[in-house]
Amino acid sequence: MVKPFDKMEVEITTEEKILIAARKVFIEKGWDGARMQEIADNAGINKALLHYYFRNKEQLFKRVFAGIVGKLIPNLNTIIQSEQPIFEKIQSFIDAYIDFLLANQELPLFVANELSRNANLIVGAFEENGLKPMVGQMVMEIFQAIENKQIRPINPAHLLMSIVSMCVFPFMGRSIFQKVLMQVPEEMYQELLKQRKKEIYEMVYHSIVL
């Protein structure tokens, strides 16, 4: 029962409370639907204090967004850079992607949305943080794998597009899948999502193996 000596650092500051609340509300409602009052309520403070910490909605949004994009891309780049045979690398890529999505299910729709409505603002958020996914390298590796007769000839850009699509769409288009197409209850859909890792890899494997 000894107090940890870094106890002070585990305290949640008001700024963190605000960022957590803002993240939640922005993701849930989008930029247009998000209300500063609701963010304040969620953070357990009042509007005056909210504006005391973040001058305006835009500044707060930028901070939230930067925090979001700063998580996935480095994660994926690490995998891309790792030294593994092509099939294992693809599997690791899918695994990491799905794991991240399972833990951040509403993120893709939010990002796609804001990105398409407010491109300038958002693309800046990526560049300011020096975040660029290393897609080029992945394309090169697929090219080499084709030349080395490890996999059948296929357009690398499309292969990557397909892999990412199969990973992300069940989350991003979840409302369409779950409520319109498949009409299954929540838990069942979550079960499907968990199976995706294996299913996607098998699909990709069979589609490129010689």
Add this chain to the structure above:
Amino acid sequence: MVKPFDKMEVEITTEEKILIAARKVFIEKGWDGARMQEIADNAGINKALLHYYFRNKEQLFKRVFAGIVGKLIPNLNTIIQSEQPIFEKIQSFIDAYIDFLLANQELPLFVANELSRNANLIVGAFEENGLKPMVGQMVMEIFQAIENKQIRPINPAHLLMSIVSMCVFPFMGRSIFQKVLMQVPEEMYQELLKQRKKEIYEMVYHSIVL
């Protein structure tokens, strides 16, 4: 140079002008971002007349949304019901889906968005119009194809999920793909989209053929 005898029917009524404008603005800005004034401007009329035709924003939105969902689903159901061998049916499905998406590129993101924010309202729009995609039948056919040793064993739900994902995500997540991941100019991305039909089918074919 003879006037068509049904000339009267090609005139665009004010109601149609409104619906076209509303569709555009709603898709572009979403429910939260759409402004009645902007819709009126786009339709070339004023706000008073807009409210004269549609009592309020919600009513107008419902009409617009009903018109949108009323297009894709019957289209796909026709293909599902057609009598074709499994591989051809899959190819037809992909073709029809991509064709529709090429002609309605911003639709998926809009639908997913509104669906996730306003589920009750929207799911109603589907049911009121008696629109249900016949996914069940497609699943059955895939099951039979497996039993008949036409394709390798695979979870039909996941196969469908993957096909739909590969078709829709390049449109729905276009902003992410184009601006963040691939960083290619507009025309090049359009070129990629047109190639998708063939690429997806080949991917699916190789992944299930025995």
Add this chain to the structure above:
DNA sequence: AAAAGGTTTAACCATTTGGTTAAATATGGC
């Protein structure tokens, strides 16, 4: 020409919302 419905103009209203302000209060470090 009268009637009827579509259309415009323009003012108006209530509400919401982002943002501000100022004064009061709490809190912790010195």
Add this chain to the structure above:
DNA sequence: GCCATATTTAACCAAATGGTTAAACCTTTT
């Protein structure tokens, strides 16, 4: 106890927005 910072309270403001209203105007039908 003093000072700076954090926080609350509560009122306030300007702009945007959905929606209304009433009078005038235009066009077509009867």
